[in-house]
Amino acid sequence: MDLQNRYKWFSSKLPRIFIMLTVVGLGICSVYIFVIYRVESAIKFNLLSKKNTESVFNFLQKLVPNLGFQSNSSLGSVPDSKWNEYMGLNVTGKLNLLVREKASMTDPRLIDLIRKYYIEPPAEKPYALKNPVTLDYSCGQSSYIDRFFNSMENGFFIEAGAWLGEYASTSLFFEKSRGWSGLLIEPNPENFLQLKKLNRKAFHIRACLSTHPFPVLLKLNSASDMSRIVERREDEQWVQEHNFENKPYYEVPCFPLYSIMLAMNRSSIDYFGLDVEGNELLVLQTIPFNDFDIKSLSAECLNMNDKGRDHAVAVKTYLESKGFICNGVIGPNPIHGCFAEDLVFLKKDLASKELKCELVKSPFSFWDNKR
Numbered sequence: 108m109d110l111q112n113r114y115k116w117f118s119s120k121l122p123r124i125f126i127m128l129t130v131v132g133l134g135i136c137s138v139y140i141f142v143i144y145r146v147e148s149a150i151k152f153n154l155l156s157k158k159n160t161e162s163v164f165n166f167l168q169k170l171v172p173n174l175g176f177q178s179n180s181s182l183g184s185v186p187d188s189k190w191n192e193y194m195g196l197n198v199t200g201k202l203n204l205l206v207r208e209k210a211s212m213t214d215p216r217l218i219d220l221i222r223k224y225y226i227e228p229p230a231e232k233p234y235a236l237k238n239p240v241t242l243d244y245s246c247g248q249s250s251y252i253d254r255f256f257n258s259m260e261n262g263f264f265i266e267a268g269a270w271l272g273e274y275a276s277t278s279l280f281f282e283k284s285r286g287w288s289g290l291l292i293e294p295n296p297e298n299f300l301q302l303k304k305l306n307r308k309a310f311h312i313r314a315c316l317s318t319h320p321f322p323v324l325l326k327l328n329s330a331s332d333m334s335r336i337v338e339r340r341e342d343e344q345w346v347q348e349h350n351f352e353n354k355p356y357y358e359v360p361c362f363p364l365y366s367i368m369l370a371m372n373r374s375s376i377d378y379f380g381l382d383v384e385g386n387e388l389l390v391l392q393t394i395p396f397n398d399f400d401i402k403s404l405s406a407e408c409l410n411m412n413d414k415g416r417d418h419a420v421a422v423k424t425y426l427e428s429k430g431f432i433c434n435g436v437i438g439p440n441p442i443h444g445c446f447a448e449d450l451v452f453l454k455k456d457l458a459s460k461e462l463k464c465e466l467v468k469s470p471f472s473f474w475d476n477k478r
């Protein structure tokens with residue numbers, strides 16, 4: 108073949124070659140995007156092997172300022188006083204005294220301490236959200252509960268633990284789209300620093316909800332979205348099962364919800380999002396339900412990683428005895444990165460007669476999630 112013929116042959120095949128390359132290219136792209144998406148959600152939810160998650164957490168830790176903290180389980184935990192020092196808070200002595208005394212949850216010294224040193228006001232700067240257009244950031248809890256409030260504005264929420272404040276946040280919708288005020292509770296210092304960067308328009312508190320009717324200092328295993336108070340034997344087993352022994356431990360102040368409410372001058376909560384990795388029942392048992400009003404709450408009770416069914420039943424039984432109705436179970440929806448199931452409880456007058464404590468299908472069927 109001379110050069111001219113070769114050229115003719117090549118140009119006659121050119122359109123076919125072009126189509127073939129395009130098809131192969133598109134194929135590779137979609138496989139790539141799919142894999143990235145799956146890996147990302149798997150990383151977020153600790154489903155990858157320990158080694159892989161380890162590197163992600165190491166990366167996350169690089170994002171927060173170096174506090175000079177060195178901690179692992181064999182060393183015990185980073186003392187709360189060290190964090191206070193870092194934050195310029197001279198509060199350790201006062202808190203230790205109240206913890207030693209097991210001060211009552213209505214003790215004025217405790218209320219004053221929380222109000223003065225722990226509760227931080229909403230940000231004044233504009234939001235710095237990663238996904239400003241998302242409507243419902245939760246796994247469906249927000250839109251589900253919003254329906255029972257008939258899109259009510261200017262309510263009040265509490266979200267505990269708030270984690271990083273955006274992805275999977277059950278309260279951000281109410282704050283952003285319904286103008287509610289509220290309080291974000293997050294004990295993990297690493298998460299708390301990230302959370303504050305979003306400039307959310309809610310109060311913040313770096314503390315945990317006490318599992319007792321008095322303030323305590325507890326050890327927190329800091330596994331990002333699965334940070335958990337390690338107090339009982341079963342908590343230690345949980346940490347071992349999840350291979351979180353090497354995560355830093357922080358000593359964190361924990362206050363009864365009622366004390367925090369008094370410090371906030373609030374006597375009612377419209378929506379209480381409770382996700383404290385297994386301590387839900389203990390936290391609920393400290394609440395004097397006769398002294399203040401909670402209209403709705405969602406409690407993460409069943410986690411794909413956990414054997415949580417007994418826990419869910421115990422939470423349900425307890426809340427039913429306090430005048431709540433379990434009105435739905437949200438999730439899981441792994442496609443949207445939602446692996447846990449939340450039980451949704453409503454005060455009797457809000458609850459719907461048709462809806463029972465049954466699994467609600469894909470949370471995203473309520474709304475399309477972007478507007």
Ligand SMILES: *[C@@H]1O[C@H](CO)[C@@H](O)[C@H](O)[C@H]1NC(C)=O
Binds near residue numbers: 178182353
């Ligand atoms: C924990 O700390 C001790 C002392 O600094 C160190 O020798 C050990 O390797 C650490 N263990 C882990 C798992 O990081």
Ligand SMILES: *[C@@H]1O[C@H](CO)[C@@H](O)[C@H](O)[C@H]1NC(C)=O
Binds near residue numbers: 200201
């Ligand atoms: C911290 O507060 C105590 C009283 O509660 C006071 O005696 C002490 O001087 C304070 N320390 C600093 C560094 O301000």
Ligand SMILES: *[C@@H]1O[C@H](CO)[C@@H](O)[C@H](O)[C@H]1NC(C)=O
Binds near residue numbers: 222370371372
């Ligand atoms: C609660 O009331 C006290 C005393 O009036 C006040 O100083 C404080 O700022 C109030 N806190 C909030 C969060 O409204």
